[in-house]
Amino acid sequence: MSDVTADPAPDPAGSTDPPEPVGPPEPVGPPEPTGPADSAGPAEPRPLGVARTPTGDAGVDRTLDRLADADHLPADGHIEVYEDVHGGLRDALTALDARPGPPSPPGSPGPPR
Numbered sequence: 001m002s003d004v005t006a007d008p009a010p011d012p013a014g015s016t017d018p019p020e021p022v023g024p025p026e027p028v029g030p031p032e033p034t035g036p037a038d039s040a041g042p043a044e045p046r047p048l049g050v051a052r053t054p055t056g057d058a059g060v061d062r063t064l065d066r067l068a069d070a071d072h073l074p075a076d077g078h079i080e081v082y083e084d085v086h087g088g089l090r091d092a093l094t095a096l097d098a099r100p101g102p103p104s105p106p107g108s109p110g111p112p113r
Contacts, residue, residue, distance in 0.1 A: 047071035063088035 048071065054061050063085055070081040 057092070060089065060092050063092065 047068070052064060052067075055064070066081060066085050066088070070078045073081065
């Protein structure tokens with residue numbers, strides 16, 4: 001009896017490459033730090049670069065310019081800036097309700113609405 005080794009069955013796809021080894025799956029989870037930027041902690045705040053068109057009202061434009069201060073603060077510091085800007089815009093709108101002209105004499109009903 002002679003030892004005859006048969007050739008393995010041909011791959012139906014026609015590939016002659018050996019099959020890929022089967023092993024444990026790749027680990028799933030957060031990536032390992034790869035450099036100094038990854039291990040340095042949270043990134044520094046940076047401006048968003050949002051362009052703002054001037055309104056034509058110097059007071060309103062100054063108030064809106066204050067929004068740029070939030071670009072240099074961490075997120076928990078934004079609320080103070082936003083509240084300040086909101087208050088300034090509210091004051092500007094309230095000032096629009098004040099009617100220009102001489103004050104009404106005491107006891108007069110004022111202008112009709």
